[in-house]
Amino acid sequence: MAQTVFEPWNDPDAKPIIQFKNVTKRFGDFTAIDDLTIDIYEREFFALLGPSGCGKTTMMRMLAGFETPTDGTILLQGKDIAPISPNKRAVNMMFQSYALFPHLSVWENIAFGLKRDKMAKDQIAARVDEMLRLTRLEKFARRKPHQISGGQRQRVALARSLAKAPKLLLLDEPLGALDKKLRQDTQFELMDIQEKTGTTFVIVTHDQEEAMTVASRVAVMDHGKIIQVATPAEIYETPNSTYVADFIGDVNLIEGRAEQDGDKVRVAWAEGQPAIVGTTTRQFDKGQTCHFAIRPEKVAITATKPENIANAVKGKIHDIAYLGNISTYHVALPNGHMIKAQAANNRRLSRRSFTWEDDVWLSWTDTAGVLLER
Amino acid sequence: MRRFTLIAIPYFWLLALFLVPFLIVLKISLSDTALAIPPYMPSLDLSEGWAGFMAFLTELDFENFVWLTEDDLYWKAYLSSLQIAFFSTVLTLIVGYPIAYAMARAPEEWRPTLLMLVILPFWTSFLIRVYSWMGILSQEGYLNQALMSLGLISEPLIILNTNIAVYIGIVYTYLPFMILPIYAALEKLDGSLLEAAEDLGCSRASAFWLVTIPLSKQGIIAGCFLVFIPTIGEFVIPSLLGGSQTLMIGKVLSEEFFSNRDWPVASAVAIILLLILVIPIILFQRNEQKQREAEK
Numbered sequence: 001m002a003q004t005v006f007e008p009w010n011d012p013d014a015k016p017i018i019q020f021k022n023v024t025k026r027f028g029d030f031t032a033i034d035d036l037t038i039d040i041y042e043r044e045f046f047a048l049l050g051p052s053g054c055g056k057t058t059m060m061r062m063l064a065g066f067e068t069p070t071d072g073t074i075l076l077q078g079k080d081i082a083p084i085s086p087n088k089r090a091v092n093m094m095f096q097s098y099a100l101f102p103h104l105s106v107w108e109n110i111a112f113g114l115k116r117d118k119m120a121k122d123q124i125a126a127r128v129d130e131m132l133r134l135t136r137l138e139k140f141a142r143r144k145p146h147q148i149s150g151g152q153r154q155r156v157a158l159a160r161s162l163a164k165a166p167k168l169l170l171l172d173e174p175l176g177a178l179d180k181k182l183r184q185d186t187q188f189e190l191m192d193i194q195e196k197t198g199t200t201f202v203i204v205t206h207d208q209e210e211a212m213t214v215a216s217r218v219a220v221m222d223h224g225k226i227i228q229v230a231t232p233a234e235i236y237e238t239p240n241s242t243y244v245a246d247f248i249g250d251v252n253l254i255e256g257r258a259e260q261d262g263d264k265v266r267v268a269w270a271e272g273q274p275a276i277v278g279t280t281t282r283q284f285d286k287g288q289t290c291h292f293a294i295r296p297e298k299v300a301i302t303a304t305k306p307e308n309i310a311n312a313v314k315g316k317i318h319d320i321a322y323l324g325n326i327s328t329y330h331v332a333l334p335n336g337h338m339i340k341a342q343a344a345n346n347r348r349l350s351r352r353s354f355t356w357e358d359d360v361w362l363s364w365t366d367t368a369g370v371l372l373e374r
Numbered sequence: 375m376r377r378f379t380l381i382a383i384p385y386f387w388l389l390a391l392f393l394v395p396f397l398i399v400l401k402i403s404l405s406d407t408a409l410a411i412p413p414y415m416p417s418l419d420l421s422e423g424w425a426g427f428m429a430f431l432t433e434l435d436f437e438n439f440v441w442l443t444e445d446d447l448y449w450k451a452y453l454s455s456l457q458i459a460f461f462s463t464v465l466t467l468i469v470g471y472p473i474a475y476a477m478a479r480a481p482e483e484w485r486p487t488l489l490m491l492v493i494l495p496f497w498t499s500f501l502i503r504v505y506s507w508m509g510i511l512s513q514e515g516y517l518n519q520a521l522m523s524l525g526l527i528s529e530p531l532i533i534l535n536t537n538i539a540v541y542i543g544i545v546y547t548y549l550p551f552m553i554l555p556i557y558a559a560l561e562k563l564d565g566s567l568l569e570a571a572e573d574l575g576c577s578r579a580s581a582f583w584l585v586t587i588p589l590s591k592q593g594i595i596a597g598c599f600l601v602f603i604p605t606i607g608e609f610v611i612p613s614l615l616g617g618s619q620t621l622m623i624g625k626v627l628s629e630e631f632f633s634n635r636d637w638p639v640a641s642a643v644a645i646i647l648l649l650i651l652v653i654p655i656i657l658f659q660r661n662e663q664k665q666r667e668a669e670k
């Protein structure tokens with residue numbers, strides 16, 4: 001049986017679990033969230049990505065109920081949540097600082113929310129044990145938060161916010177304090193837990209790799225606005241602006257003047273250089289300023305001029321960044337423009353084909369990059 | 375060697391200012407009243423050497439302590455001191471906690487000023503401040519004048535020279551000792567813990583009981599001891615603000631010394647007071663230690 005693809009955002013009948021409708025949040029005369037509209041669907045793993053101070057935490061805090069929008073409405077399952085106080089919302093939050101209660105044991109921390117619901121004692125115990133098992137914390141149930149490691153604390157915070165089986169779980173930079181290895185393990189753990197519990201997750205992160213790894217969709221934010229919402233692959237392959245292209249991963253950005261012919265666009269970008277040929281579905285006016293964005297791994301680097309390829313430019317290797325599995329070559333064109341190209345290091349270092357000051361050719365097909373208006 | 379010198383300084387300090395006076399008081403408490411100055415005997419005569427010292431030792435006895443158990447004035451005074459200290463501590467806590475809480479919740483730029491205001495009374499003499507309470511609480515005092523001019527009462531209230539005045543004096547004097555440790559605990563409290571509690575279903579009030587109070591417990595305990603311990607032996611406040619029926623051991627102690635001039639009995643009273651205080655002091659130390667460990 002073919003597995004159905006999970007993309008409710010393309011299904012016109014799907015009902016979003018959360019809807020932001022023209023939400024604006026101001027602190028004094030500072031606008032933290034600027035007329036934001038977005039739908040998030042059930043069972044999604046939705047990532048908010050953006051630089052520090054762009055309003056990610058503010059969005060989360062509005063969902064949790066610690067801030068109220070200045071304008072606009074937020075709907076949870078179709079109902080306006082503005083009048084509902086934080087302790088009555090079917091939303092739980094995992095805090096950036098974990099916010100574990102230092103005077104309570106791991107077990108009591110996880111049971112805290114359940115006890116507030118006046119659940120029966122044996123039911124609480126069963127649920128806490130289930131959470132302990134899920135987050136592999138059984139051995140630490142009696143410990144206090146200061147007696148466990150950072151990674152374990154983070155799992156306690158997760159268990160505590162999951163215990164009440166919220167419809168929506170908010171994770172505010174949950175893995176920020178972990179080292180890289182532990183962070184990667186935890187990312188997969190999070191995805192696993194999300195799949196098992198079927199909870200909708202909204203995760204805030206400023207780590208683009210993390211967002212790409214875990215999320216079903218990523219929203220890239222800047223200055224209180226959402227610039228693009230799409231799947232990780234779409235965001236990476238077809239960013240809608242130079243901001244997104246530049247924010248996610250590494251990119252070469254070349255500004256020039258467009259001249260369109262059907263779906264082909266020629267971008268004149270520098271004296272003495274051939275125009276770049278790209279493909280687009282957009283419309284560019286003749287002479288309009290446009291930006292050509294291409295990922296370094298899509299630029300091939302060769303010693304001789306390749307035949308039958310849409311774009312080829314000559315340059316000199318200025319710098320090489322060796323990253324283990326791959327190397328990034330910074331190639332200077334005769335006019336001083338720098339272009340990055342990436343190649344896999346499938347040979348040992350000593351037998352590498354290029355070195356500093358080598359003359360090389362850079363080439364790419366007409367579909368390798370994207371053309372952006374801004 | 376240097377380490378030894380470093381450690382020796384505080385020990386020498388304790389020896390000179392605590393242990394030696396304590397031994398002198400202990401010795402006097404085991405002596406007999408005499409009508410010369412100093413008004414007790416025996417006195418140690420070192421010119422006779424070891425034999426003189428032994429003779430001196432044999433003359434010491436527990437007579438004064440036995441005397442303390444025979445007159446019910448003393449144990450009533452101890453009990454009454456404990457009682458007054460206990461209720462004053464509770465009252466100081468009730469008044470001090472909300473103040474500390476409000477200070478910790480105040481905007482950050484105000485906090486140094488608020489702290490200043492709490493400490494400000496220490497800039498004037500304690501004695502003057504207690505005297506000024508006499509001016510406030512007396513029958514012609516400011517409080518009665520204010521209440522009468524507002525028409526709230528027609529007869530002046532009798533507050534001065536009652537236990538109420540003593541409580542007011544103690545709460546007023548010791549309030550900073552309650553506020554400061556509680557404020558220190560509350561100021562450290564991470565606001566996101568309260569949000570987490572609310573997020574998990576607590577109302578504001580239950581978040582206060584379940585999170586704020588337990589996390590300021592160390593501060594509350596420290597503050598209570600800092601008020602309770604000195605209040606038991608308090609002398610100035612009950613003698614200036616209290617009446618004849620206010621019974622506190624500090625007052626009894628000073629009467630024995632200065633009115634009866636019975637130094638041996640007075641010393642015995644002081645020794646017992648010290649023994650009573652040892653228990654809360656040890657508990658206080660334990661609390662401090664626990665707090666230090668928790669912060670590690």
Ligand SMILES: Nc1ncnc2c1ncn2[C@@H]1O[C@H](COP(=O)(O)OP(=O)(O)O)[C@@H](O)[C@H]1O
Pocket residue numbers: 027030032050051052053054055056057058059
């Ligand atoms: N309570 C507040 N009062 C004033 N400004 C605030 C407040 N909370 C957040 N801000 C401002 O709003 C902006 C967005 O903050 P935040 O949502 O925390 O950003 P981030 O994306 O880093 O999580 C920041 O510039 C921050 O200074």
Ligand SMILES: [Mg+2]
Pocket residue numbers: 056057
């Ligand atoms: Mg943030």
